[in-house]
Amino acid sequence: TGSGKTTLLRxxxxxxxxxxxxxxxxxxxxxxxxxxxxxxxxxxLRKNVGMLFQRPNPFPMSxxxxxxxxxxxxxxxxxxxxxxxxVDRLKEVGxxxxxxxxxxxxxxxxxxxxxxxxxLARALAxxxxxxxxxxxxxxxxxxxxxAVESLISQLTPNITVVIVTHNLGxxxxxxxxxxxxxxxxxxxxxxxEELFQNPKNPETASYIAGEMG
Numbered sequence: 001t002g003s004g005k006t007t008l009l010r011x012x013x014x015x016x017x018x019x020x021x022x023x024x025x026x027x028x029x030x031x032x033x034x035x036x037x038x039x040x041x042x043x044x045l046r047k048n049v050g051m052l053f054q055r056p057n058p059f060p061m062s063x064x065x066x067x068x069x070x071x072x073x074x075x076x077x078x079x080x081x082x083x084x085x086x087v088d089r090l091k092e093v094g095x096x097x098x099x100x101x102x103x104x105x106x107x108x109x110x111x112x113x114x115x116x117x118x119x120l121a122r123a124l125a126x127x128x129x130x131x132x133x134x135x136x137x138x139x140x141x142x143x144x145x146x147a148v149e150s151l152i153s154q155l156t157p158n159i160t161v162v163i164v165t166h167n168l169g170x171x172x173x174x175x176x177x178x179x180x181x182x183x184x185x186x187x188x189x190x191x192x193e194e195l196f197q198n199p200k201n202p203e204t205a206s207y208i209a210g211e212m213g
Contacts, residue, residue, distance in 0.1 A: 001166070002184075003181040003182050003183060003184060004181055004184040004185075005134075005164040005166075005181055006134055006164060008181070009051075009132050009134055009162065009164050010051075010132075011024065011028060011035075012028060012035070012049055012130070012132055012162065013035075013042075013045055013046045013049035013050075013051060013130075013132065014035060014036075014042050014045060014046075015046075015051070017042065024036070030045075030048075030049070030129075030130070031129075047070065047074055047126050047128065048128055048129045048130065049128060049129065049130040049131075049132060050123040050124075050126065050128035050130070050131050050132065051123065051131075051132040051133075051134070052116070052119055052120055052123050052131065052132070052133045052134065052136050053119075053134050053136075054134050054135040054136065054138055054139070055139060056112060056115035056116045056118070056119050057119060058107035058108065058110075058115050058118055058119060058122075059107075060106075060108075061107075062103065062104045062105065062106065062107075063086075063099050063102060063103050063104070063105055063106075063107050063110075063118065064082075064083065064086045064103040064104065066107050066118055066119075066122055067085070067086040067089050067090060067118065067121050067122050067125055068082045068085055068086050068122075068125060069122060070122060070123075070125055070126040071085055071125050071126060074126060076126065076127075083103075085125060086103070086121075086125075087100075089121040089122075089124055089125045090118075090121050092121065092124060092151070093117045093118075093120050093121045093124070093147075093151055094117065094147050094151070095114060095117040095118060095121060098110075098114060099114070099118075112139055112140065113140045113141060113143075113144030113147075114144075116136060116137075116139075116140060116144070116148070117144070117147065117148070120136070120148065120151070124155075128159060129159065129160065130159065130160045130161075130162065131155065131159050131160070131161050131162070132162050132163075133152070133161065133162070133163040133164065134164045135164050135165055135166070136148055136163070137149070137165075137167075137170070138165075138167075145170075149170065149173060149174050152174055153174055156176070163175070168196075168208065171192065172192060172193075172196055175192045176191070176192060177189065177190065177191055177192060178190070178191075178192045178195045178196070180195070180199075180201070180203070180204045180207065182203050182204075182207070187201045187203050187204055188200055188201040188204045196208060
């Protein structure tokens with residue numbers, strides 16, 4: 001907590017731009033281009049680099065409308081195709097069976113886990129290149145957590161997924177590469193099993209061993 005995980009994650013799609021006092025040095029490249037290039041449209045960037053927050057944030061509209069909100073905003077499909085897109089994405093995240101007869105209902109009638117899956121379906125509907133997940137399972141029960149982790153495994157490598165977690169078991173289960181942040185700095189990064197089995201940094205070793213954090 002407080003190591004800068006969320007700040008770093010939000011930098012990847014420039015969500016910190018409007019935060020008072022925010023500044024940056026160095027650079028972040030996506031497909032070889034700087035995210036801070038003046039030619040980059042932040043709205044287009046956030047379509048290509050989607051984000052799922054720690055707490056579900058469904059929009060105050062129907063379940064179906066939530067899923068296709070980004071698709072409509074970016075004019076990615078014809079109106080007649082929106083219902084089928086919503087169904088496909090809800091099936092992808094494993095939520096369709098629970099909501100197929102409630103597509104016009106409010107999303108706030110769903111459980112917390114279902115709301116998070118709905119938000120994930122919404123993020124995937126705009127076909128991002130990168131998906132940012134900020135502790136997406138911290139408020140979920142084990143079954144919902146397993147569903148989200150399974151989906152993440154299925155999404156890669158077609159989508160690059162960057163997930164913030166302080167759950168060591170989760171990082172080890174689903175990450176190809178792991179970055180350890182401490183005190184606002186990247187202390188160590190590398191292939192997940194290598195970092196967990198043979199950490200080079202003493203702070204990394206202490207955290208993995210449960211001696212700190």
